Amino acid sequence: MLATSKKSSLDWILIACYISLVSIGWLMLYSTVYDPEKSFQYLDLSSPIGAQTLWIAISMLIFISVLTIDWKFWNTFAIPIYGISIFLLILVLIFGKEINGAKAWFSFGFFSFQPSEWAKLGTALALSGFLSFNKMNYLHGNTLYTAISIFLIPALLILLQPDAGSALVFFSFFILLFRKGMSYWFFITVFCLVTIFITSLVFSPLLVTIAIFMIGFSVYAYDQMKFSQASWLILGLLAVSVFLYINGEGYFALIPFGLGLVMMSGYVIMKNNIRIPVIITPILVVAIGLAFFSEFVIDNVLKPHQQERINVWLRPERCDPRGSLYNIIQSKLAIGSGGFAGKGYLKGEMTKLNYVPEQSTDFIFTSIAEEQGFIGSLGVVILFVILIMRCISIAEQTRLEFIKGFAYSVAGIFFFHFMINLGMTMGLLPVVGIPLPFLSKGGSSLVLFTVLIGIVAKMNQVKLRSS
DSSP, X not given: OOEEEEEOOOOHHHHHHHHHHHHHHHHHHHHHTOOTTOTTGGGOTTSHHHHHHHHHHHHHHHHHHHTTSOHHHHHHTHHHHHHHHHHXXXXXXXXXXXXXXXXXXXXXXXXXXXXXXXXXXXXXXXXXXXXHTOOOSSOOHHXXXXXXXXXXXXXXHHHTTTOHHHHHHGGGXXXXXXXXXXXXXXXXXXXXXXXXXXXXXXXXXXXXXXXXXXXXXXXXXXXXXXHHHHHHHHHHHHHHHHHHHHTTOGGGGGHHHHHHHHHHHHHHHXXXXXXXXXXXXXXXXXXXXXXXXXXXXXXXXXXXHHHHHHHHHHOGGGSOTTTTTHHHHHHHHHHHHTTTTOSOTTOOHHHHTTOSTTTTTTTHHHHHHHHXXXXXXXXXXXXHHHHHHHHHHHHHTOOOHHHHXXXXXXXXXXXXXXXHHHXXXXXXXXOOOOOXXXXXXXXXXXXXXXXXXXXXXXXXXXXXXXX
């Protein structure tokens, strides 16, 4: 039985979410730059709202054009588009214009172009095309390494600009690899390493080391002893360790679990069961090393502005409230001041007085929260959730691997942009300069996101049937 394609309707739910978010973005941008004496400034192309109005008009024309292009075009030209995007990323490092400390833009008079945005499209196409040739349900070996290199190459080039925020988005393609069968142990390992990194900075490397020792000893104890015996032993050692730590004994607090690990290891080896020590010991060494190495890297390797970003996120007590911490403080105040129903459109005091820097771009969500409150913010969140879920739904409804891969790639890109942007405006994640799709001011990002949605909406027309 062969699978042939048939046409179905466009995904109007996806399109409705797109149009709704673009409209909300225009309204909130108008609010941030509103001047009662210039009510028609959206007709002035030299003003931010005027320029954005033009970009929205251009995006709508591009969106309609994309809907007329067959999906096979993107599959056929995936590699050339990817190659051009890589070439532009190299070129911008040489001839690009530096803005906000990053050499990430081509500037042609009043027109600016950011290659890193279009690299997302090229990478999504190339990765989807490559994986469509791999019919295996489990990625491993050269196939996995090649897939990872496809999105690591542009990510590294973007880091050289340097633009950590845009580079971070390329790690969203791991979502596609996970869907293609990449081992879940990789994601568990990354989660554990990130947890150790964060907790060692928030608390202290010593406390994290005590916790690591306790976890390692617990694995030994529960494997070799009865549950009740192991539980009492672990609680006893923990009590001694906590007592020593509270009384200022510092590294002496490591002794109870350290000795316990050595004794239990010896006991296990004497029973000729070296499987657990061989597995656990390297893990403990790496984990403890990371706990102490994290703080050393932050304080001695990173540049001052990079240290500030981490400190604002995890160690705000080290930051100046009038300096690096100012942005986040004002952002939280603006979000909190909106309350449940908001202050009303064009009535946000913090928005009008420009208390929040970059409010029309990376921090546009603060305007929504202040003027529309929890209800308006929740509405925006729901629209993004529906948009992402529609992309996933389109991916799951097709048996064409290229379409499945591309739709998952787009879902991952939007998910990362959405979660990181909201996280940084609320102080839950570091400020890395990632725009909120369709809402933040910017022509390059708006056109790119429009093309992504247009391609996915068009791909929904392709179904498979048996013949």
